[in-house]
Amino acid sequence: MSPLRRRLLFGIPLAVVVGGGTGFYTILRRMQENDYDPHALPSPLIGKRPPAFTLPGTAGMQGFSNTDLLAPPRPMLVNWFASWCVPCLQEAPMLAQLAKSGLTIWGIDFEDNAAGALQNFLAQNGNPYTRLASDASGLTAINWGVYGVPETYFIDKTGIVRWRYAGALTDEVVASTLNPLLKQYA
Amino acid sequence: MRILIFLIAFLPSLAWAQMVTRDGVTLTQQQETRAEAIGDQLRCLVCQNESIEGSSATLAKQLRIIIRQQVVTGASSKDIKAYMVQRYGIFVLLKPPFMPLTWALYASPFIAVLLGFLAYWVARRTPAPPAPPLSDADRARLNELLE
Numbered sequence: 587m588s589p590l591r592r593r594l595l596f597g598i599p600l601a602v603v604v605g606g607g608t609g610f611y612t613i614l615r616r617m618q619e620n621d622y623d624p625h626a627l628p629s630p631l632i633g634k635r636p637p638a639f640t641l642p643g644t645a646g647m648q649g650f651s652n653t654d655l656l657a658p659p660r661p662m663l664v665n666w667f668a669s670w671c672v673p674c675l676q677e678a679p680m681l682a683q684l685a686k687s688g689l690t691i692w693g694i695d696f697e698d699n700a701a702g703a704l705q706n707f708l709a710q711n712g713n714p715y716t717r718l719a720s721d722a723s724g725l726t727a728i729n730w731g732v733y734g735v736p737e738t739y740f741i742d743k744t745g746i747v748r749w750r751y752a753g754a755l756t757d758e759v760v761a762s763t764l765n766p767l768l769k770q771y772a
Numbered sequence: 773m774r775i776l777i778f779l780i781a782f783l784p785s786l787a788w789a790q791m792v793t794r795d796g797v798t799l800t801q802q803q804e805t806r807a808e809a810i811g812d813q814l815r816c817l818v819c820q821n822e823s824i825e826g827s828s829a830t831l832a833k834q835l836r837i838i839i840r841q842q843v844v845t846g847a848s849s850k851d852i853k854a855y856m857v858q859r860y861g862i863f864v865l866l867k868p869p870f871m872p873l874t875w876a877l878y879a880s881p882f883i884a885v886l887l888g889f890l891a892y893w894v895a896r897r898t899p900a901p902p903a904p905p906l907s908d909a910d911r912a913r914l915n916e917l918l919e
Contacts, residue, residue, distance in 0.1 A: 730859070
């Protein structure tokens with residue numbers, strides 16, 4: 587056996603193990619730092635405007651349609667939530683904080699059909715929304731590609747969706763992704 | 773004869789008996805079979821490793837209804853899958869399409885075979901060269917030892 591082949595025979599499996607190990611370690615570390623979620627899906631809506639919809643207001647607030655999202659004066663968020671959703675409860679303080687900092691957030695209440703549930707939710711957690719629509723059937727959610735609540739969409743000044751986050755917004759997500767986006771599209 | 777006519781008059785009811793109702797949508801058995809075939813190829817986005825057909829998630833049920841409604845209106849299976857991909861991305865397809873993003877995925881069996889050949893080539897042993905014929909001295913020594 588030539589020395590080259592001897593070296594390859596030893597080196598190739600070693601390279602595979604080192605490469606694979608580094609890859610898996612990186613994935614696990616990034617998952618721990620909430621930097622990477624293997625279950626997160628890229629939204630096909632990114633780079634596009636939201637699909638046509640018109641949703642009625644709820645809890646005494648004004649609803650909205652896709653045409654209201656065509657040219658917001660500043661970048662804004664559309665937040666899908668429901669009073670029955672536990673992560674939405676965890677997310678509420680973060681949304682309140684963002685609304686307080688001057689970010690416009692419009693809400694869409696998803697399949698929330700128990701009487702008074704939404705009012706209770708808003709009374710207990712505050713209302714960060716400037717407008718609040720209701721998607722009682724969940725059909726608009728399907729057109730948006732929403733697959734669970736909460737989901738948050740970042741819409742720039744030209745009405746184009748730039749980012750979708752599925753799950754409760756946390757300090758880390760806001761610091762690592764939302765704040766840079768707000769700067770980029772300000 | 774009269775009985776036969778009477779029975780023939782009831783033939784259309786057989787077609788009615790073939791109607792099935794699934795998730796609140798009524799359709800023919802044939803349409804239901806097609807709807808199931810489509811649903812089997814789509815991923816439930818909530819559970820991610822189940823098909824829409826096999827999942828009990830609310831979203832899966834809603835998508836089953838949409839598939840059936842579209843099947844009833846005569847949409848092709850391709851159109852219905854395109855409808856889902858437009859909303860949820862290619863991840864919704866349990867069998868990913870062949871596209872630049874999935875080239876590596878589809879090439880992986882061939883790459884594995886190539887790597888196998890490479891490993892075989894690297895690890896193969898060349899047969900040892902035949903030993904040189906014995907010299908006269910060796911032969912003499914051998915005879916001496918054997919005697």
